Amino acid sequence: MPETASTTRAPDALLPSLAPLLHEWLPRQRWFAGKGRRVTGFTLDAATELLPLDGTGPGLLHLLVRVEQPGRPAGTPADCYQLLLGVRTQLPPRLAPALIGRIRQGPLAGRAVYEGLRDPRLAGLLYERLRTPGRTGPLHFHATTALPPALAPRMLDAEQSNSSLVYGDSFILKIFRRVSPGANPDLELPLALAGAGCTRVPAPVAWFEGGAATLGVLQPYLRDSRDGWRLALDALADGRDFTAEARALGRATAEVHLALAEALPTRRLGRAETEQLAAAMDRRLHAAAQAVPALLPFVPGLRAVFEAASGTSGDGFVQRIHGDLHLGQTLRGSDGGWAVIDFEGEPAKPLDERRSPQPTVRDVAGMLRSFDYAARTHRPWNADWAARSRAAFCTGYAEASGADPRTDPALLRAYETDKAVYEVVYEARHRPDWLPVPMSAIQRLSAPQ
């Protein structure tokens, strides 16, 4: 593989100039995971000039930056974020909304620093770099196939945990924002599924790594598809039944689970381990109630749900699963077929935990929560629509997998509760206006049956 010329700057040289700008900008980004905690400093793990900052044209600076914040558990490293910064002497008006700030000191004083992914020239360069496998400084680019040249990029404006670029309506590149050492499941699982012949998941065609972390993945863009969340909201708005779609989605989910079980190791669960699963839910509840005190009055009722599930085994197996399955992670093509995307797992969880084998019922519970979410965000609340969609999803899942997730209702309820607790924390941090949605589920699930 070719080694291309690159400049890897001594981190210390850049940081003093950039830190004041990042201090303002980073905490405001949707994908910034440390919201609500002060930023006390930065350190650079790596700084690579993908286009030189020599002032002859726009520069593209790739950074892996650690953000110091108080309250970090002892022994855990500060969160590391991936940034792609454009640097220009003059910022054209069309790029003004992407401005992060102007450097005030040092050799680059006066230059404009901006979100590089919003600059088609720089986003195009990143794609060209992916087309030619090899290294640039600490970054390692891979491609499984020959990719067409010069596809026009556009950045997606979806509210995301990461950032995505679409190239010529043919490929989508996900740039991971908070990165940890180790294979990202959003690369690992789609590659394994492609190897197992599963066509429900777009197969990665290129990716890049650095600092031992997966940094970005390029996949085919399903251009005529619509995501399940939009489709569900449209159905609700039109008063339409969604059971045929939900049932097909249940079948697709089961197919993905079967392929994952074929491609990657599975393990039988002992009784003691199923007790540990319930104990872990209890611990997560405790931590969540500390973070969001509105949960406190419901804690006894929620603990009872976990206790009822302790020691029940589901189908007795754990395997790799999606880990954060909801309607927004599904795409329905013009042929009516469902695809599943975004195998990263719950972004707030440590990578090791996200990569550990889990009962499949956890994904099923995630999707059941999503039908509830959709029905709750619609006015008036349509409880019957949610109940029918949830049942149809389970029916489809049972048809394709041979195992009905409703056979162990205590376990399903416990996973649904665990997910609702996660959602309370997620919404409190990212979308406080949405907090009533998971809180209504907390109320329902904590009530004695």
Ligand SMILES: Nc1ncnc2c1ncn2[C@@H]1O[C@H](COP(=O)(O)OP(=O)(O)O)[C@@H](O)[C@H]1O
């Ligand atoms: N292969 C694809 N084809 C079409 N749209 C996609 C594809 N992958 C992702 N998307 C769209 O891109 C957006 C973000 O993708 P996602 O993987 O969920 O990112 P994140 O991890 O940041 O939440 C979603 O709106 C999704 O619908």
Ligand SMILES: O=P(O)(O)O[C@H]1O[C@H](CO)[C@@H](O[C@H]2O[C@H](CO)[C@@H](O)[C@H](O)[C@H]2O)[C@H](O)[C@H]1O
């Ligand atoms: O898609 P992401 O990986 O970024 O997942 C996170 O954000 C989701 C919201 O965008 C969040 O999902 C919750 O809201 C959805 C509606 O917007 C709903 O369909 C889901 O059921 C609900 O959990 C997800 O939890 C979070 O990890």
